[in-house]
Structure formats: C-alpha cells, structure tokens
Amino acid sequence: MKLITRHTAYAVGAILFAAKSKQDIISVEEFYKGTRIPKAFLRKILQILSKRNIFSSFKGKQGGFRLRKNSNQISLIDIADIFQEGLKINECFFKKKLCDSEKNCALKKKIDDIERMVVKELESITIASLLNYNKRRRLK
Amino acid sequence: MKLITRHTAYAVGAILFAAKSKQDIISVEEFYKGTRIPKAFLRKILQILSKRNIFSSFKGKQGGFRLRKNSNQISLIDIADIFQEGLKINECFFKKKLCDSEKNCALKKKIDDIERMVVKELESITIASLLNYNKRRRLK
DNA sequence: ACAAATGATACTAATATGGTATCATTTATT
DNA sequence: AATAAATGATACCATATTAGTATCATTTGT
Ligand code: FES
Ligand code: FES
Numbered sequence: 001m002k003l004i005t006r007h008t009a010y011a012v013g014a015i016l017f018a019a020k021s022k023q024d025i026i027s028v029e030e031f032y033k034g035t036r037i038p039k040a041f042l043r044k045i046l047q048i049l050s051k052r053n054i055f056s057s058f059k060g061k062q063g064g065f066r067l068r069k070n071s072n073q074i075s076l077i078d079i080a081d082i083f084q085e086g087l088k089i090n091e092c093f094f095k096k097k098l099c100d101s102e103k104n105c106a107l108k109k110k111i112d113d114i115e116r117m118v119v120k121e122l123e124s125i126t127i128a129s130l131l132n133y134n135k136r137r138r139l140k
Numbered sequence: 141m142k143l144i145t146r147h148t149a150y151a152v153g154a155i156l157f158a159a160k161s162k163q164d165i166i167s168v169e170e171f172y173k174g175t176r177i178p179k180a181f182l183r184k185i186l187q188i189l190s191k192r193n194i195f196s197s198f199k200g201k202q203g204g205f206r207l208r209k210n211s212n213q214i215s216l217i218d219i220a221d222i223f224q225e226g227l228k229i230n231e232c233f234f235k236k237k238l239c240d241s242e243k244n245c246a247l248k249k250k251i252d253d254i255e256r257m258v259v260k261e262l263e264s265i266t267i268a269s270l271l272n273y274n275k276r277r278r279l280k
Numbered sequence: 281a282c283a284a285a286t287g288a289t290a291c292t293a294a295t296a297t298g299g300t301a302t303c304a305t306t307t308a309t310t
Numbered sequence: 311a312a313t314a315a316a317t318g319a320t321a322c323c324a325t326a327t328t329a330g331t332a333t334c335a336t337t338t339g340t
Contacts, residue, residue, distance in 0.1 A: 001143065001226050001255050006298065009233030012247055027316065040300050047318065060307025063316040076250075086141050086296090093149030106273035107152055110216075114261045115141050121254045133246035146329065167285065180331050187287065200338025203285040226327090 003118060004076070007083035010037045011045050015054065015074060015127055018067040027064035045083075052082050072128035080122055089115060143258060144216070147223035150177045151185050155194065155214060155267055158207040167204035185223075192222050212268035220262055229255060 017034045018026055028043045035042070046065050050057040054074065055065040081087055089112055092105065157174045158166055168183045175182070186205050190197040194214065195205040221227055229252055232245065 001224070001258065002230070003141065003251055003254055003258075004233070005296095006233060009247065013233075029316090038299065041298070043317080044299085050317090057317060058307090059305070059315095059317045061313095061315045062308060063306080065317090084141070090142070093144070093146060093153075106270040107149065109273070110265050110270070111143055114143055114258055117261070118141065118143075118254055118258060121257070125250050130246040130250070133249070145327095169285090178330065181329070183286080184330085190286090197286060198338090199284095199286045199336070201282095201284045202339060203337080205286090 003122075004080055005084055007045060008076070008080050010035075010042065011049060011054075011079045011083060012076065012127070012130070013037060014042065014046060014049070015067065015071075015079070016130060018055070018065070019071045019127055019131060025058055025062070025064040025066045030064070048082060054078070054082075070128075071131060072126050074127045075123050076125040077119060077122040087119070143262075144220055145224055147185060148216070148220050150175075150182065151189060151194075151219045151223060152216065152267070152270070153177060154182065154186060154189070155207065155211075155219070156270060158195070158205070159211045159267055159271060165198055165202070165204040165206050170204070188222060194218070194222075210268075211271060212266050214267045215263050216265040217259060217262040227259070 013035045014031055014037065017031060021034070023030070028039060028046060031037070031042055031046065032039045037045075046055060047057070049055050050065060053068055056068050057063070057065050077087075090108070092108065153175045154171055154177065157171060161174070163170070168179060168186060171177070171182055171186065172179045177185075186195060187197070189195050190205060193208055196208050197203070197205050217227075230248070232248065
C-alpha cells in the first residue's frame with residue numbers, strides 16, 4: 001500500500017539516529033556509518049530536511065547537520081508531507097460520468113475519509129514515540 | 141496517498157454500472173457508453189474481474205459480462221486485492237542497520253498497524269454501500 | 281458463413297520513485 | 311594564503327509501477 005516511501009523512511013532513520021546521538025553536529029559521513037543509507041541519497045534527504053527546518057546545516061570543515069527540533073515535535077506526517085506530494089487528497093478517479101459530480105461521488109468521499117484517518121494516525125506517531133517503543137522493547 | 145489505483149476505481153465504476161443496470165449481460169461496448177472508461181482498458185479489467193469470479197463472461201454474439209455477486213457481497217478490499225499487489229504488508233524499509241531486526245522495528249510496526257486499519261475500512265465499503273450513498277443524496 | 285463478442289497476451293507510454301554525480305560555495309585548520 | 315572537508319544546488323540517470331493499446335485466437339448467435 002505504501003503509506004510511506006523510502007524517502008520518508010530514510011528521513012525518519014536519519015532523524016532517529018540524530019536524536020539518539022550525543023553528538024551535536026553530525027556529518028553525512030557519520031550519518032552514513034550509523035544508518036547505511038546510500039550516502040549521496042542520504043545527503044539529498046538531509047539537505048531537504050534542512051530546508052524544511054528539521055535540521056540546521058553547517059558548511060565547511062567540521063560541518064554537518066544538527067537536529068533542530070525536539071523529538072516529540074516531529075511527527076511522521078511532517079516528514080511524509082515533505083517527501084510525499086501525494087498526501088494531498090486525491091481528485092476524481094474517473095473523468096466524470098460515473099458520478100454526476102465530484103461533490104457527491106460516494107467512492108471519493110469514502111476514500112477521502114480513510115485518508116484523513118491515516119493522516120491523523122501519522123500525526124500521532126512522533127519520533128519520540130518511535131524511540132520509546134524501541135527503548136521499551138530493549139528492557140525485556 | 142493513493143489508497144486505490146485507477147484500475148481499482150475503474151473496476152468499481154464498472155461494477156456499480158452493472159449493479160444499477162437492469163440488463164442481464166452487458167457488453168464492453170455498453171459498459172463503455174455508461175462509464176466512458178477507455179474501452180480497451182475497461183475490457184482488460186473486465187476480463188480480470190471475470191477470472192476472479194466477480195463477473196461471469198459470455199463469448200460470442202450477444203455476449204458480455206454478468207455480475208456474479210450481490211452488491212453487498214463485494215467490498216472495496218476484494219477489488220483492491222485484485223489490482224493492487226501492494227496490499228500485502230510492506231517489508232523492511234531499510235536494509236537493516238537502523239533497527240536491530242525487522243521484528244522489533246518501531247516504524248514498521250506502527251505503519252503496519254495503520255495499514256491494517258485501512259484494510260479493515262476498505263472491507264467495510266461494499267458496492268451496496270456506495271449505491272446507497274448515492275441514492276440517499278439523490279433524495280434531498 | 282459471418283459478424284459480434286470475449287480470451288489471451290504482448291507491447292508501449294507515462295509517471296513516480298529511487299538514486300548518482302558534479303560543480304559551486306563555505307569554513308576550520310595549518 | 312592554501313588546503314581539505316564539508317554542505318548547497320542542481321542536473322541527470324535507473325528502475326519500477328501504473329496506465330493504456332493492439333492484435334490474433336476463439337466462441338457463438340443469426
Ligand atoms: S470519482 Fe470522480 S466523480 Fe466519482
Ligand atoms: S524498517 Fe527494517 S528494520 Fe526497521
């Protein structure tokens with residue numbers, strides 16, 4: 001079904017790594033060592049995340065990225081929004097005819113409802129909640 | 141987000157059309173007139189739906205397709221299952237490393253939960269419920 | 281015999297996703 | 311001042327998925 005794409009998942013991976021790290025500024029190289037996400041790709045993702053203020057970035061020697069928000073202030077929906085254009089609600093699946101108008105298209109209405117549910121769920125999943133999940137498991 | 145693809149939506153359109161029609165056997169040409177879904181494509185979709193026992197098909201002159209199930213016995217999940225391979229639950233988004241093992245990957249767990257929710261919702265949307273929705277609107 | 285239908289299947293086109301490469305710019309260090 | 315280590319911007323390529331067309335074979339009513 002692909003609720004999230006690899007971009008999103010990788011971004012989450014990078015953010016999780018940064019959130020766990022005690023280091024302040026982390027370079028792509030270091031992210032790579034921690035996550036094994038292909039370096040060039042990872043870099044592009046981090047650049048985008050910087051532009052969107054999830055990270056701040058520092059050029060030049062000793063440069064890298066610093067997580068800019070607290071882990072409970074970042075939710076999956078934020079990340080998915082950045083990388084998945086399609087999060088916007090779909091338009092008419094048909095080219096009319098099936099339903100008199102898009103406004104009272106049963107299929108569209110129902111699917112839109114589900115999408116809204118999914119969005120709400122994604123909102124509720126924060127980076128912090130992911131960290132916690134892992135921490136809890138580790139205790140057992 | 142694309143919970144359903146065009147294949148699925150078209151299939152639903154064709155099924156709705158057949159369910160509403162008083163005609164018994166309907167040819168692709170007639171489906172086309174009713175739905176304006178591209179004929180060749182529609183035909184392929186109907187063929188697939190026949191193989192999957194949603195329609196029975198009749199070759200030769202006066203042939204076509206007859207809806208084989210009652211409209212409350214067909215749910216969106218049935219159709220989506222046929223046309224969207226990806227309904228199966230996703231595998232690891234990464235190539236390991238981020239999480240120790242796929243079994244206790246927080247991200248995957250949470251996304252899987254949402255997917256199961258979506259599946260349940262799709263199950264609850266029957267062709268009959270779509271027909272009803274439209275009927276109800278029309279009364280106002 | 282023929283025309284009107286579907287079956288099977290191969291092919292093409294468009295789009296979205298995933299990923300790489302390169303040159304420009306900035307900055308800490310020496 | 312020179313250099314090396316970093317990101318910024320951006321163009322490009324590769325792959326997969328989705329969407330759609332075309333064609334030949336087969337069946338069947340008239
Ligand atoms: S999907 Fe477009 S009018 Fe129903
Ligand atoms: S997504 Fe694969 S181990 Fe977490």
